[in-house]
Amino acid sequence: MAEVLYDSPYEVHDPRFAKLINPGAKLERLATGFRWAEGPAYFPAQRRLIWSDIPNNRMMSWNEVDGSVAEFRNPSDNCNGHTIDRQGRLVSCSHLRRAVIRTEHDGSTTVIADSYQGGRLNSPNDVVEHSDGSIWFTDPSYGIDTDYEGARSDREQNGCHVYRVDAATGEVSRVADDFERPNGLAFSIDEKKLYIADSGRTHGEDLPHHIRVFDVVEGKTLKGGEVFAVCEPGFFDGFRLDEQGNIWTSAGDGVQCFAPDGTLIGKIKLPEGCANVCFGMLRNDRLFMTATTSVYAIYLLVRGHRTF
Template sequence: MTKEILDPAYEVLDPRAKGLFNKTAKLERLYEGCRWAEGPAYFPAGRYLIWSDIPNNRIMRYDETDGSVSVFREPSNNTNGHTVDREGRLVSCEHLGRRVSRTEHDGSITVLADRWNGKRLNSPNDVVVKSDGSIWFTDPAYGIDWDYEGARAESEIGACNVYRIDPASGAVDLVADDFKRPNGLAFSPDESKLYIADTGASHFENGPRHIRVFNVEGGRTLKGGEIFATCTNGMFDGFRCDEDGRIWTSAADGVHVYDPDGTMIARVHVPEIVANVCFGALRRNRLYICGTTSLYAYYVLVRGAKTF
Protein backbone atom coordinates (compact mmCIF):
# COMPACT_ATOMS: atom_id res chain seq x y z
CA MET A 1 0.00 0.00 0.00
CA THR A 2 1.01 3.66 -0.39
CA LYS A 3 2.47 5.23 2.72
CA GLU A 4 -0.12 7.27 4.61
CA ILE A 5 0.80 10.43 6.54
CA LEU A 6 -1.26 11.14 9.63
CA ASP A 7 -1.53 14.28 11.75
CA PRO A 8 1.02 15.11 14.47
CA ALA A 9 0.21 12.69 17.21
CA TYR A 10 2.14 13.55 20.34
CA GLU A 11 0.78 14.88 23.62
CA VAL A 12 3.06 16.36 26.31
CA LEU A 13 1.84 15.53 29.82
CA ASP A 14 4.86 16.73 31.81
CA PRO A 15 7.51 19.42 31.17
CA ARG A 16 10.16 16.70 31.05
CA ALA A 17 8.72 15.56 27.71
CA LYS A 18 9.09 18.88 25.88
CA GLY A 19 12.34 17.87 24.20
CA LEU A 20 11.15 14.50 22.94
CA PHE A 21 9.16 15.49 19.87
CA ASN A 22 9.55 17.42 16.64
CA LYS A 23 6.46 19.54 16.00
CA THR A 24 6.66 18.91 12.25
CA ALA A 25 6.99 15.11 12.47
CA LYS A 26 4.05 13.03 11.29
CA LEU A 27 2.85 9.60 12.27
CA GLU A 28 3.25 7.43 9.16
CA ARG A 29 1.29 4.27 8.41
CA LEU A 30 3.77 2.19 6.44
CA TYR A 31 1.68 -0.94 5.91
CA GLU A 32 -1.74 -2.35 6.73
CA GLY A 33 -3.15 -5.84 6.25
CA CYS A 34 -2.11 -7.71 9.39
CA ARG A 35 -4.41 -9.49 11.81
CA TRP A 36 -2.25 -8.80 14.89
CA ALA A 37 1.05 -7.02 14.31
CA GLU A 38 3.68 -7.69 16.98
CA GLY A 39 7.36 -8.13 17.79
CA PRO A 40 9.27 -5.50 15.74
CA ALA A 41 13.06 -5.88 15.49
CA TYR A 42 15.42 -3.64 13.54
CA PHE A 43 18.53 -4.74 11.62
CA PRO A 44 20.86 -1.74 11.28
CA ALA A 45 23.27 -3.45 8.89
CA GLY A 46 20.51 -3.96 6.31
CA ARG A 47 18.34 -1.00 7.31
CA TYR A 48 15.24 -3.14 7.54
CA LEU A 49 12.66 -4.05 10.14
CA ILE A 50 10.90 -7.35 10.65
CA TRP A 51 7.71 -7.91 12.61
CA SER A 52 5.22 -10.69 13.30
CA ASP A 53 1.71 -11.04 11.93
CA ILE A 54 0.87 -13.74 14.44
CA PRO A 55 -2.58 -15.08 13.33
CA ASN A 56 -1.50 -15.01 9.67
CA ASN A 57 1.52 -17.13 10.64
CA ARG A 58 4.09 -14.96 8.91
CA ILE A 59 6.96 -12.56 9.55
CA MET A 60 6.90 -9.33 7.55
CA ARG A 61 9.85 -7.19 6.39
CA TYR A 62 9.95 -3.41 5.85
CA ASP A 63 12.89 -2.06 3.82
CA GLU A 64 13.80 1.36 5.12
CA THR A 65 15.79 2.23 1.99
CA ASP A 66 12.87 2.10 -0.44
CA GLY A 67 9.74 1.69 1.70
CA SER A 68 8.85 -1.73 0.31
CA VAL A 69 7.16 -4.44 2.36
CA SER A 70 7.52 -8.16 1.74
CA VAL A 71 7.02 -11.47 3.52
CA PHE A 72 10.19 -12.44 5.37
CA ARG A 73 9.03 -15.94 6.41
CA GLU A 74 5.84 -17.92 5.96
CA PRO A 75 4.88 -20.05 7.78
CA SER A 76 6.58 -18.69 10.88
CA ASN A 77 5.35 -20.99 13.67
CA ASN A 78 3.15 -18.08 14.80
CA THR A 79 6.16 -16.10 15.98
CA ASN A 80 5.53 -13.25 18.40
CA GLY A 81 8.42 -11.25 19.89
CA HIS A 82 11.81 -10.85 18.24
CA THR A 83 15.16 -9.29 18.98
CA VAL A 84 18.57 -9.07 17.34
CA ASP A 85 21.54 -10.56 19.17
CA ARG A 86 25.07 -9.17 19.38
CA GLU A 87 26.10 -11.06 16.23
CA GLY A 88 23.22 -9.65 14.18
CA ARG A 89 21.10 -12.81 14.26
CA LEU A 90 17.34 -12.90 14.68
CA VAL A 91 16.09 -14.39 17.97
CA SER A 92 12.39 -15.27 17.95
CA CYS A 93 9.62 -16.44 20.26
CA GLU A 94 7.45 -19.07 18.57
CA HIS A 95 3.91 -19.70 19.80
CA LEU A 96 3.30 -22.78 17.66
CA GLY A 97 6.77 -24.21 18.16
CA ARG A 98 6.57 -23.40 21.90
CA ARG A 99 10.22 -22.42 21.76
CA VAL A 100 12.81 -19.69 21.42
CA SER A 101 14.77 -19.98 18.19
CA ARG A 102 17.62 -18.22 16.40
CA THR A 103 17.95 -17.66 12.68
CA GLU A 104 21.59 -18.10 11.71
CA HIS A 105 23.40 -16.04 9.08
CA ASP A 106 22.92 -18.85 6.55
CA GLY A 107 19.17 -18.96 7.18
CA SER A 108 19.14 -22.16 9.23
CA ILE A 109 17.24 -22.19 12.49
CA THR A 110 18.68 -23.20 15.87
CA VAL A 111 16.41 -24.08 18.81
CA LEU A 112 17.66 -22.24 21.89
CA ALA A 113 14.99 -23.31 24.38
CA ASP A 114 11.86 -25.42 24.23
CA ARG A 115 11.74 -26.98 27.70
CA TRP A 116 12.30 -26.17 31.34
CA ASN A 117 12.93 -29.00 33.81
CA GLY A 118 11.98 -31.46 31.08
CA LYS A 119 8.56 -29.88 30.45
CA ARG A 120 7.54 -28.07 27.29
CA LEU A 121 7.36 -24.29 27.46
CA ASN A 122 3.93 -22.67 27.10
CA SER A 123 4.37 -20.18 24.24
CA PRO A 124 7.35 -17.80 24.53
CA ASN A 125 6.17 -14.25 24.00
CA ASP A 126 8.95 -11.66 24.09
CA VAL A 127 12.73 -11.77 24.31
CA VAL A 128 15.78 -9.58 24.97
CA VAL A 129 19.51 -10.24 24.75
CA LYS A 130 21.88 -8.92 27.42
CA SER A 131 25.40 -7.70 26.57
CA ASP A 132 26.90 -10.90 28.01
CA GLY A 133 24.98 -12.93 25.41
CA SER A 134 22.37 -14.28 27.81
CA ILE A 135 18.81 -14.40 26.47
CA TRP A 136 15.86 -13.50 28.69
CA PHE A 137 12.28 -14.33 27.69
CA THR A 138 8.72 -14.44 28.98
CA ASP A 139 6.49 -17.48 28.68
CA PRO A 140 2.77 -16.77 29.14
CA ALA A 141 0.13 -19.11 27.74
CA TYR A 142 -1.42 -17.01 24.96
CA GLY A 143 -0.22 -19.35 22.21
CA ILE A 144 -1.79 -22.41 23.86
CA ASP A 145 -4.94 -20.74 25.21
CA TRP A 146 -6.54 -20.63 21.75
CA ASP A 147 -5.92 -21.80 18.20
CA TYR A 148 -5.93 -18.22 16.86
CA GLU A 149 -2.26 -17.50 17.60
CA GLY A 150 -0.92 -21.02 18.00
CA ALA A 151 -2.48 -24.34 19.01
CA ARG A 152 -4.66 -24.97 22.04
CA ALA A 153 -2.97 -27.22 24.58
CA GLU A 154 -2.56 -27.78 28.30
CA SER A 155 0.38 -26.16 30.03
CA GLU A 156 2.92 -28.78 31.08
CA ILE A 157 4.62 -26.37 33.47
CA GLY A 158 1.36 -25.13 34.99
CA ALA A 159 2.58 -21.56 35.37
CA CYS A 160 3.68 -18.54 33.34
CA ASN A 161 7.28 -17.63 34.11
CA VAL A 162 10.30 -15.64 33.01
CA TYR A 163 13.51 -17.45 32.03
CA ARG A 164 17.18 -16.86 31.21
CA ILE A 165 19.21 -18.85 28.69
CA ASP A 166 22.86 -19.11 29.68
CA PRO A 167 25.18 -18.05 26.82
CA ALA A 168 27.82 -20.67 27.63
CA SER A 169 25.89 -23.77 28.64
CA GLY A 170 22.50 -23.09 27.02
CA ALA A 171 20.82 -23.94 30.33
CA VAL A 172 17.33 -22.51 30.83
CA ASP A 173 16.97 -21.00 34.31
CA LEU A 174 13.84 -19.69 36.00
CA VAL A 175 14.32 -16.05 37.05
CA ALA A 176 10.76 -14.99 38.01
CA ASP A 177 7.70 -17.09 38.86
CA ASP A 178 5.22 -14.64 40.40
CA PHE A 179 3.51 -13.37 37.24
CA LYS A 180 0.01 -14.02 35.93
CA ARG A 181 0.92 -13.39 32.28
CA PRO A 182 4.46 -12.07 31.82
CA ASN A 183 4.72 -10.24 28.53
CA GLY A 184 7.06 -7.52 27.19
CA LEU A 185 10.44 -6.93 28.77
CA ALA A 186 13.42 -4.61 28.38
CA PHE A 187 16.69 -3.84 30.15
CA SER A 188 17.54 -0.33 31.27
CA PRO A 189 20.40 1.17 29.21
CA ASP A 190 23.01 0.18 31.82
CA GLU A 191 21.38 -3.27 32.28
CA SER A 192 21.10 -2.76 36.02
CA LYS A 193 17.31 -3.10 35.84
CA LEU A 194 14.91 -5.34 33.95
CA TYR A 195 11.37 -4.15 33.29
CA ILE A 196 8.67 -6.80 32.72
CA ALA A 197 5.01 -6.29 31.85
CA ASP A 198 2.23 -8.40 33.33
CA THR A 199 -0.96 -8.58 31.25
CA GLY A 200 -2.82 -10.86 33.62
CA ALA A 201 -5.93 -8.68 33.28
CA SER A 202 -6.55 -10.50 29.98
CA HIS A 203 -7.50 -13.61 31.95
CA PHE A 204 -8.16 -12.59 35.54
CA GLU A 205 -10.75 -10.18 36.92
CA ASN A 206 -8.92 -7.15 38.31
CA GLY A 207 -5.71 -8.81 37.18
CA PRO A 208 -2.43 -6.96 36.64
CA ARG A 209 -1.99 -4.47 33.80
CA HIS A 210 1.33 -3.06 34.88
CA ILE A 211 5.10 -3.02 34.36
CA ARG A 212 7.32 -4.21 37.21
CA VAL A 213 10.97 -3.30 37.70
CA PHE A 214 13.67 -5.66 38.98
CA ASN A 215 17.28 -5.15 39.98
CA VAL A 216 19.63 -7.39 38.00
CA GLU A 217 22.17 -8.93 40.38
CA GLY A 218 25.32 -10.68 39.22
CA GLY A 219 24.05 -10.48 35.65
CA ARG A 220 21.83 -13.52 36.13
CA THR A 221 19.30 -13.09 38.97
CA LEU A 222 16.45 -10.69 39.70
CA LYS A 223 15.57 -8.95 42.95
CA GLY A 224 12.71 -6.64 43.82
CA GLY A 225 9.86 -6.54 41.35
CA GLU A 226 7.99 -3.43 42.47
CA ILE A 227 5.26 -1.98 40.25
CA PHE A 228 6.83 0.66 38.01
CA ALA A 229 3.65 1.86 36.27
CA THR A 230 0.03 0.76 35.77
CA CYS A 231 -1.58 1.16 32.37
CA THR A 232 -4.27 3.84 32.18
CA ASN A 233 -5.77 2.57 28.92
CA GLY A 234 -5.85 -1.14 28.12
CA MET A 235 -2.72 -3.08 28.98
CA PHE A 236 1.00 -2.65 28.47
CA ASP A 237 2.41 -5.21 26.04
CA GLY A 238 5.80 -4.66 24.40
CA PHE A 239 8.08 -1.70 25.10
CA ARG A 240 11.61 -0.28 24.73
CA CYS A 241 13.90 2.11 26.59
CA ASP A 242 15.51 5.16 25.04
CA GLU A 243 19.16 5.96 25.80
CA ASP A 244 18.16 8.18 28.76
CA GLY A 245 16.19 5.37 30.40
CA ARG A 246 12.66 6.48 29.52
CA ILE A 247 10.22 3.70 28.66
CA TRP A 248 8.17 3.87 25.45
CA THR A 249 5.39 1.33 25.86
CA SER A 250 2.36 0.07 24.01
CA ALA A 251 -1.16 0.79 25.25
CA ALA A 252 -4.70 0.69 23.91
CA ASP A 253 -4.63 4.32 22.76
CA GLY A 254 -1.09 4.49 21.43
CA VAL A 255 2.38 4.73 22.95
CA HIS A 256 2.86 5.93 26.53
CA VAL A 257 6.19 7.45 27.57
CA TYR A 258 7.43 7.09 31.15
CA ASP A 259 10.22 8.87 32.95
CA PRO A 260 12.61 6.54 34.84
CA ASP A 261 10.85 7.56 38.06
CA GLY A 262 7.58 6.01 36.81
CA THR A 263 5.76 9.21 35.80
CA MET A 264 3.90 9.15 32.48
CA ILE A 265 5.20 12.24 30.70
CA ALA A 266 3.89 11.92 27.14
CA ARG A 267 1.63 10.02 24.80
CA VAL A 268 1.79 9.27 21.08
CA HIS A 269 -1.73 8.77 19.76
CA VAL A 270 -2.17 5.87 17.33
CA PRO A 271 -5.53 5.01 15.70
CA GLU A 272 -5.27 1.32 16.68
CA ILE A 273 -4.40 -0.69 19.77
CA VAL A 274 -0.61 -0.86 19.98
CA ALA A 275 1.09 -4.17 20.73
CA ASN A 276 4.79 -3.36 20.56
CA VAL A 277 7.42 -0.82 19.53
CA CYS A 278 11.11 -0.58 18.72
CA PHE A 279 13.61 2.09 17.69
CA GLY A 280 15.27 2.02 14.28
CA ALA A 281 16.88 4.11 11.52
CA LEU A 282 20.54 5.02 11.29
CA ARG A 283 20.45 7.05 14.52
CA ARG A 284 17.83 4.96 16.35
CA ASN A 285 15.49 7.97 16.34
CA ARG A 286 12.59 6.42 14.43
CA LEU A 287 9.97 4.75 16.59
CA TYR A 288 8.39 1.78 14.81
CA ILE A 289 4.94 0.90 16.14
CA CYS A 290 2.97 -2.32 15.65
CA GLY A 291 -0.72 -1.36 15.88
CA THR A 292 -3.13 -4.27 15.38
CA THR A 293 -3.46 -4.31 11.56
CA SER A 294 -0.69 -1.87 10.70
CA LEU A 295 2.95 -0.87 10.96
CA TYR A 296 3.53 2.79 11.86
CA ALA A 297 6.63 4.95 12.24
CA TYR A 298 7.28 8.23 14.02
CA TYR A 299 10.49 10.25 14.16
CA VAL A 300 11.36 11.49 17.66
CA LEU A 301 14.14 13.67 19.08
CA VAL A 302 15.74 10.99 21.25
CA ARG A 303 17.58 7.80 20.45
CA GLY A 304 16.60 4.32 21.49
CA ALA A 305 18.91 2.51 23.88
CA LYS A 306 21.51 0.53 21.97
CA THR A 307 20.61 -3.16 22.09
CA PHE A 308 23.05 -4.63 19.61
Protein backbone atom coordinates in the same frame (compact mmCIF):
# COMPACT_ATOMS: atom_id res chain seq x y z
CA MET B 1 4.58 4.60 0.16
CA ALA B 2 3.93 5.68 3.72
CA GLU B 3 0.60 7.30 4.48
CA VAL B 4 0.75 10.49 6.57
CA LEU B 5 -2.04 10.37 9.14
CA TYR B 6 -1.86 13.56 11.18
CA ASP B 7 0.67 16.13 12.29
CA SER B 8 0.36 16.15 16.06
CA PRO B 9 -0.42 12.79 17.68
CA TYR B 10 1.20 13.81 20.97
CA GLU B 11 -0.16 14.29 24.45
CA VAL B 12 2.35 16.12 26.64
CA HIS B 13 1.91 15.28 30.33
CA ASP B 14 5.26 16.58 31.56
CA PRO B 15 7.75 19.15 30.16
CA ARG B 16 10.33 16.38 29.86
CA PHE B 17 8.30 14.79 27.05
CA ALA B 18 8.30 17.97 24.99
CA LYS B 19 12.09 17.70 24.70
CA LEU B 20 11.81 14.21 23.18
CA ILE B 21 9.31 14.86 20.39
CA ASN B 22 9.64 16.63 17.06
CA PRO B 23 6.63 18.88 16.35
CA GLY B 24 7.53 18.86 12.66
CA ALA B 25 7.52 15.08 12.33
CA LYS B 26 4.44 13.35 10.96
CA LEU B 27 2.87 10.12 12.15
CA GLU B 28 3.02 7.71 9.23
CA ARG B 29 1.38 4.38 8.53
CA LEU B 30 3.92 2.20 6.73
CA ALA B 31 1.77 -0.87 6.16
CA THR B 32 -1.68 -2.23 6.98
CA GLY B 33 -3.88 -5.27 6.48
CA PHE B 34 -2.69 -7.52 9.32
CA ARG B 35 -4.62 -9.48 11.94
CA TRP B 36 -2.30 -8.85 14.90
CA ALA B 37 0.95 -7.03 14.15
CA GLU B 38 3.60 -7.65 16.82
CA GLY B 39 7.29 -7.95 17.62
CA PRO B 40 9.04 -5.30 15.48
CA ALA B 41 12.82 -5.56 15.11
CA TYR B 42 15.10 -3.39 12.99
CA PHE B 43 18.12 -4.76 11.06
CA PRO B 44 20.58 -1.85 10.60
CA ALA B 45 22.79 -3.76 8.17
CA GLN B 46 19.82 -4.62 5.95
CA ARG B 47 17.98 -1.32 6.46
CA ARG B 48 14.90 -3.40 7.09
CA LEU B 49 12.13 -3.64 9.69
CA ILE B 50 10.60 -7.03 10.35
CA TRP B 51 7.54 -7.88 12.44
CA SER B 52 5.09 -10.70 13.13
CA ASP B 53 1.53 -11.09 11.89
CA ILE B 54 0.83 -13.82 14.41
CA PRO B 55 -2.63 -15.18 13.48
CA ASN B 56 -1.70 -15.18 9.79
CA ASN B 57 1.38 -17.27 10.65
CA ARG B 58 3.81 -15.03 8.82
CA MET B 59 6.52 -12.44 9.34
CA MET B 60 6.59 -9.25 7.32
CA SER B 61 9.32 -6.90 6.13
CA TRP B 62 9.45 -3.17 5.33
CA ASN B 63 12.35 -2.00 3.15
CA GLU B 64 13.66 1.38 4.30
CA VAL B 65 15.19 2.13 0.89
CA ASP B 66 12.08 1.90 -1.29
CA GLY B 67 9.24 1.56 1.24
CA SER B 68 8.18 -1.82 -0.09
CA VAL B 69 6.41 -4.38 2.10
CA ALA B 70 6.80 -8.12 1.60
CA GLU B 71 6.56 -11.41 3.42
CA PHE B 72 9.77 -12.20 5.26
CA ARG B 73 8.88 -15.73 6.40
CA ASN B 74 5.79 -17.83 5.70
CA PRO B 75 4.97 -19.95 7.60
CA SER B 76 6.54 -18.38 10.67
CA ASP B 77 5.43 -20.93 13.28
CA ASN B 78 3.28 -18.16 14.77
CA CYS B 79 6.29 -16.14 15.88
CA ASN B 80 5.61 -13.25 18.24
CA GLY B 81 8.42 -11.10 19.73
CA HIS B 82 11.90 -10.71 18.27
CA THR B 83 15.24 -9.14 19.08
CA ILE B 84 18.52 -8.71 17.21
CA ASP B 85 21.43 -10.14 19.17
CA ARG B 86 24.94 -8.66 19.38
CA GLN B 87 26.06 -10.74 16.41
CA GLY B 88 23.27 -9.39 14.22
CA ARG B 89 21.16 -12.55 14.33
CA LEU B 90 17.39 -12.65 14.70
CA VAL B 91 16.12 -14.22 17.94
CA SER B 92 12.41 -15.07 17.86
CA CYS B 93 9.66 -16.37 20.14
CA SER B 94 7.60 -19.07 18.41
CA HIS B 95 4.13 -19.84 19.74
CA LEU B 96 3.65 -22.90 17.56
CA ARG B 97 7.03 -24.47 18.35
CA ARG B 98 6.78 -23.30 21.98
CA ALA B 99 10.38 -22.24 21.70
CA VAL B 100 12.90 -19.42 21.46
CA ILE B 101 14.71 -19.74 18.14
CA ARG B 102 17.72 -18.03 16.60
CA THR B 103 18.11 -17.52 12.84
CA GLU B 104 21.77 -17.93 11.91
CA HIS B 105 23.55 -15.88 9.25
CA ASP B 106 23.21 -18.74 6.75
CA GLY B 107 19.44 -18.88 7.28
CA SER B 108 19.38 -22.02 9.39
CA THR B 109 17.66 -21.98 12.77
CA THR B 110 18.82 -23.01 16.23
CA VAL B 111 16.52 -23.78 19.15
CA ILE B 112 17.72 -21.78 22.16
CA ALA B 113 15.07 -23.06 24.58
CA ASP B 114 11.93 -25.16 24.29
CA SER B 115 11.59 -26.80 27.71
CA TYR B 116 12.22 -26.40 31.41
CA GLN B 117 12.78 -29.28 33.82
CA GLY B 118 11.40 -31.83 31.38
CA GLY B 119 8.22 -29.96 30.41
CA ARG B 120 7.58 -27.99 27.25
CA LEU B 121 7.37 -24.22 27.54
CA ASN B 122 3.97 -22.56 27.15
CA SER B 123 4.49 -20.14 24.25
CA PRO B 124 7.45 -17.75 24.51
CA ASN B 125 6.32 -14.19 23.91
CA ASP B 126 9.12 -11.63 24.07
CA VAL B 127 12.89 -11.80 24.35
CA VAL B 128 15.97 -9.69 25.13
CA GLU B 129 19.71 -10.32 25.26
CA HIS B 130 22.00 -9.37 28.14
CA SER B 131 25.51 -8.10 27.36
CA ASP B 132 26.92 -11.40 28.65
CA GLY B 133 25.09 -13.17 25.82
CA SER B 134 22.39 -14.72 27.98
CA ILE B 135 18.86 -14.74 26.58
CA TRP B 136 15.93 -13.68 28.79
CA PHE B 137 12.35 -14.36 27.74
CA THR B 138 8.77 -14.39 28.97
CA ASP B 139 6.51 -17.42 28.65
CA PRO B 140 2.78 -16.67 28.98
CA SER B 141 0.20 -19.05 27.54
CA TYR B 142 -1.35 -17.00 24.72
CA GLY B 143 -0.11 -19.41 22.04
CA ILE B 144 -1.64 -22.48 23.69
CA ASP B 145 -4.84 -20.93 25.09
CA THR B 146 -6.54 -21.07 21.66
CA ASP B 147 -5.73 -21.95 18.06
CA TYR B 148 -5.78 -18.28 16.98
CA GLU B 149 -2.13 -17.51 17.74
CA GLY B 150 -0.70 -21.03 17.83
CA ALA B 151 -2.18 -24.41 18.76
CA ARG B 152 -4.43 -25.06 21.74
CA SER B 153 -2.57 -27.35 24.11
CA ASP B 154 -2.27 -28.27 27.75
CA ARG B 155 0.30 -26.52 29.91
CA GLU B 156 3.35 -28.52 30.91
CA GLN B 157 4.61 -25.77 33.25
CA ASN B 158 2.91 -24.81 36.50
CA GLY B 159 2.26 -21.23 35.39
CA CYS B 160 3.48 -18.38 33.23
CA HIS B 161 7.06 -17.44 34.09
CA VAL B 162 10.24 -15.63 33.04
CA TYR B 163 13.41 -17.48 32.08
CA ARG B 164 17.12 -16.97 31.41
CA VAL B 165 19.28 -19.05 29.05
CA ASP B 166 22.98 -19.10 29.93
CA ALA B 167 25.19 -18.20 26.97
CA ALA B 168 27.97 -20.63 27.85
CA THR B 169 26.02 -23.72 28.92
CA GLY B 170 22.56 -23.27 27.40
CA GLU B 171 21.06 -24.00 30.81
CA VAL B 172 17.52 -22.64 31.21
CA SER B 173 16.73 -21.16 34.63
CA ARG B 174 13.51 -19.65 35.93
CA VAL B 175 14.10 -16.10 37.19
CA ALA B 176 10.53 -14.97 38.05
CA ASP B 177 7.48 -17.04 38.91
CA ASP B 178 4.87 -14.62 40.29
CA PHE B 179 3.28 -13.27 37.10
CA GLU B 180 -0.16 -13.80 35.62
CA ARG B 181 0.96 -13.25 32.00
CA PRO B 182 4.54 -11.96 31.71
CA ASN B 183 4.94 -10.12 28.44
CA GLY B 184 7.36 -7.43 27.22
CA LEU B 185 10.72 -7.01 28.92
CA ALA B 186 13.79 -4.79 28.67
CA PHE B 187 16.96 -4.09 30.62
CA SER B 188 17.83 -0.65 31.92
CA ILE B 189 20.76 1.00 30.16
CA ASP B 190 23.23 -0.12 32.85
CA GLU B 191 21.58 -3.57 33.01
CA LYS B 192 21.15 -3.23 36.76
CA LYS B 193 17.37 -3.46 36.37
CA LEU B 194 14.97 -5.54 34.32
CA TYR B 195 11.51 -4.21 33.48
CA ILE B 196 8.79 -6.81 32.81
CA ALA B 197 5.18 -6.20 31.79
CA ASP B 198 2.31 -8.28 33.16
CA SER B 199 -0.63 -8.32 30.74
CA GLY B 200 -2.86 -10.45 32.93
CA ARG B 201 -5.79 -8.12 32.27
CA THR B 202 -6.35 -10.01 29.01
CA HIS B 203 -7.80 -12.74 31.22
CA GLY B 204 -9.77 -10.61 33.69
CA GLU B 205 -10.48 -7.00 34.60
CA ASP B 206 -9.11 -7.50 38.11
CA LEU B 207 -5.78 -8.94 36.89
CA PRO B 208 -2.50 -7.02 36.43
CA HIS B 209 -1.92 -4.44 33.71
CA HIS B 210 1.38 -3.00 34.81
CA ILE B 211 5.17 -3.00 34.40
CA ARG B 212 7.30 -4.23 37.28
CA VAL B 213 10.98 -3.47 37.87
CA PHE B 214 13.51 -5.93 39.28
CA ASP B 215 17.12 -5.65 40.42
CA VAL B 216 19.44 -7.84 38.35
CA VAL B 217 21.82 -9.76 40.62
CA GLU B 218 25.20 -10.60 39.05
CA GLY B 219 23.53 -10.81 35.65
CA LYS B 220 21.85 -14.10 36.56
CA THR B 221 18.94 -13.69 38.97
CA LEU B 222 16.30 -11.14 39.96
CA LYS B 223 15.11 -9.63 43.20
CA GLY B 224 12.46 -7.08 44.08
CA GLY B 225 9.73 -6.60 41.51
CA GLU B 226 7.74 -3.59 42.65
CA VAL B 227 5.19 -2.03 40.30
CA PHE B 228 6.84 0.62 38.11
CA ALA B 229 3.79 1.86 36.16
CA VAL B 230 0.12 0.94 35.67
CA CYS B 231 -1.52 1.06 32.24
CA GLU B 232 -4.68 3.00 31.50
CA PRO B 233 -6.36 2.22 29.18
CA GLY B 234 -5.73 -1.42 28.38
CA PHE B 235 -2.51 -3.18 29.28
CA PHE B 236 1.19 -2.93 28.54
CA ASP B 237 2.67 -5.36 26.03
CA GLY B 238 6.09 -4.72 24.44
CA PHE B 239 8.38 -1.76 25.09
CA ARG B 240 11.86 -0.30 24.54
CA LEU B 241 14.10 2.27 26.24
CA ASP B 242 15.61 5.37 24.73
CA GLU B 243 19.17 6.60 25.35
CA GLN B 244 17.98 8.63 28.37
CA GLY B 245 16.35 5.62 30.04
CA ASN B 246 12.74 6.58 29.27
CA ILE B 247 10.40 3.67 28.55
CA TRP B 248 8.30 3.81 25.37
CA THR B 249 5.59 1.21 25.81
CA SER B 250 2.57 -0.10 23.97
CA ALA B 251 -0.85 0.62 25.48
CA GLY B 252 -4.53 0.58 24.65
CA ASP B 253 -4.47 4.12 23.26
CA GLY B 254 -1.14 3.94 21.44
CA VAL B 255 2.29 4.46 22.97
CA GLN B 256 2.93 5.80 26.46
CA CYS B 257 6.26 7.21 27.61
CA PHE B 258 7.46 6.90 31.20
CA ALA B 259 10.47 8.65 32.71
CA PRO B 260 12.96 6.52 34.69
CA ASP B 261 11.23 7.65 37.90
CA GLY B 262 7.94 6.06 36.73
CA THR B 263 6.16 9.29 35.77
CA LEU B 264 3.91 9.18 32.69
CA ILE B 265 5.35 12.10 30.72
CA GLY B 266 3.52 11.76 27.41
CA LYS B 267 1.75 9.71 24.78
CA ILE B 268 1.68 9.10 21.06
CA LYS B 269 -1.96 8.55 20.21
CA LEU B 270 -2.68 5.92 17.55
CA PRO B 271 -5.92 4.99 15.77
CA GLU B 272 -5.73 1.48 17.28
CA GLY B 273 -4.23 -0.31 20.24
CA CYS B 274 -0.47 -0.84 20.13
CA ALA B 275 1.26 -4.18 20.77
CA ASN B 276 4.97 -3.37 20.57
CA VAL B 277 7.61 -0.86 19.52
CA CYS B 278 11.25 -0.60 18.50
CA PHE B 279 13.71 2.07 17.42
CA GLY B 280 15.49 2.11 14.09
CA MET B 281 16.96 3.96 11.09
CA LEU B 282 20.50 5.31 10.69
CA ARG B 283 20.46 7.41 13.86
CA ASN B 284 18.09 5.09 15.73
CA ASP B 285 15.70 8.02 16.18
CA ARG B 286 12.58 6.64 14.50
CA LEU B 287 10.02 4.81 16.60
CA PHE B 288 8.27 1.92 14.86
CA MET B 289 4.94 0.77 16.34
CA THR B 290 3.06 -2.43 15.58
CA ALA B 291 -0.59 -1.71 16.35
CA THR B 292 -3.24 -4.34 15.63
CA THR B 293 -3.78 -4.10 11.84
CA SER B 294 -0.99 -1.67 10.95
CA VAL B 295 2.60 -0.55 11.43
CA TYR B 296 3.22 3.12 12.26
CA ALA B 297 6.38 5.21 12.54
CA ILE B 298 7.45 8.65 13.71
CA TYR B 299 10.76 10.48 14.09
CA LEU B 300 11.74 11.63 17.59
CA LEU B 301 14.36 13.98 19.01
CA VAL B 302 15.79 11.20 21.16
CA ARG B 303 17.54 8.05 20.02
CA GLY B 304 16.70 4.56 21.11
CA HIS B 305 19.08 2.71 23.39
CA ARG B 306 21.20 0.40 21.26
CA THR B 307 22.00 -3.00 22.72
CA PHE B 308 24.43 -4.07 19.99
